[in-house]
Amino acid sequence: MSNSVIGLSIDCADAAKLAQFWADVLGREVNPRPTAEFAAIDATDSTQGPRLAFHQVPEVKTVKNRLHLDMISSEFAAETDRLLSLGATRVNDVEQGGARWTTFLDPEGNEFDLVAG
Numbered sequence: 428m429s430n431s432v433i434g435l436s437i438d439c440a441d442a443a444k445l446a447q448f449w450a451d452v453l454g455r456e457v458n459p460r461p462t463a464e465f466a467a468i469d470a471t472d473s474t475q476g477p478r479l480a481f482h483q484v485p486e487v488k489t490v491k492n493r494l495h496l497d498m499i500s501s502e503f504a505a506e507t508d509r510l511l512s513l514g515a516t517r518v519n520d521v522e523q524g525g526a527r528w529t530t531f532l533d534p535e536g537n538e539f540d541l542v543a544g
Contacts, residue, residue: 445535448534
């Protein structure tokens with residue numbers, strides 16, 4: 428038996444709004460007819476990463492994510508500025524073991540990292 432990851436599901440308060448943030452971050456389009464309850468962003472090719480699905484849930488986020496997205500950019504400073512302009516919040520800058528990354532929050536408080544590459 429073999430399994431494959433086809434996507435990631437993200438709980439949120441407003442699926443359409445959060446999907447648009449992530450579509451802007453990733454340079455993708457939100458799938459047609461997003462609603463506050465459900466929205467998705469498909470990958471048009473394998474280099475874009477997995478499909479992201481956003482599902483409205485009644486509870487608010489209260490603790491650190493157990494799973495988060497890592498992105499890499501060769502234009503780290505410019506991409507940091509772009510993420511901030513889209514509505515991300517900078518949380519922490521880290522340099523460790525020769526690697527450098529910044530942890531951000533998306534508009535609903537979900538953590539993600541941008542790695543200098």
